[in-house]
Amino acid sequence: MTAAVVFDLDGTLVDSLGDLAAAANRTLNDVGHDPLATDIIKGFVGNGLPKLVERMIRHCGLPLDRHAELTQLTLKHYNSAASETTVPYPGIPEALAKLQQMGCVLGVCTNKPETPARHVLEALNLSRYFDAVLGGDSLSTRKPDPNHLFASFDALQTSGPRLFVGDSEVDAETAARAKIPFLLFTEGYRKTPVAEIPHTVAYGASQDLPALVAELIKS
Ligand SMILES: O=C(O)COP(=O)(O)O
Numbered sequence: 001m002t003a004a005v006v007f008d009l010d011g012t013l014v015d016s017l018g019d020l021a022a023a024a025n026r027t028l029n030d031v032g033h034d035p036l037a038t039d040i041i042k043g044f045v046g047n048g049l050p051k052l053v054e055r056m057i058r059h060c061g062l063p064l065d066r067h068a069e070l071t072q073l074t075l076k077h078y079n080s081a082a083s084e085t086t087v088p089y090p091g092i093p094e095a096l097a098k099l100q101q102m103g104c105v106l107g108v109c110t111n112k113p114e115t116p117a118r119h120v121l122e123a124l125n126l127s128r129y130f131d132a133v134l135g136g137d138s139l140s141t142r143k144p145d146p147n148h149l150f151a152s153f154d155a156l157q158t159s160g161p162r163l164f165v166g167d168s169e170v171d172a173e174t175a176a177r178a179k180i181p182f183l184l185f186t187e188g189y190r191k192t193p194v195a196e197i198p199h200t201v202a203y204g205a206s207q208d209l210p211a212l213v214a215e216l217i218k219s
């Protein structure tokens, strides 16, 4: 039986915080605001780019009626430099290759807009592993709505076991609502202690993924 494994992108497959923060800070620069520390911007990631911009606007005390304009601006900045410093987490390419060898079909379900998500996967030589990539703007809904995750599995067209791998509270909520086993990467952008994030298994080294997946699909 073919297992389907769907991955979150930011904070799970790739460390993209530097490029996200750079895009956000370029927008702040455009409106005459001082840049924010990367760690502050890290707290804005997880619910997609429009939400990141909304959190930035609130944090900086900027007018909320500029949300649409500043979202467009941030997307433009991000699209022009989405893979400058972004790298796969150590062990990710090897783990994906191994999972494919094991017969798993792989997909991506990210709240990042689809265009930069595909660009990042391409630039980092990871797109070859994925049969489906759904972004935060691919549907009319996004994580934590379980329909975003269901649509990602449906796109893989397999009937075997389903697993979801992610790094955040949003991913955990999505998996719980979809009733799909959840593998939590502990070294991504989560804001709460691991023990407070519902998960099936937690891991801190991506090299361990193939063995964890093998264990979960056999049970
Ligand atoms: O774009 C975001 O806010 C988060 O993206 P992710 O769903 O790949 O973690």
Ligand SMILES: [Mg+2]
Residues within 6 Å of the ligand: 008, 009, 010, 011, 012, 046, 166, 167, 168, 188, 189
């Ligand atoms: Mg993530």
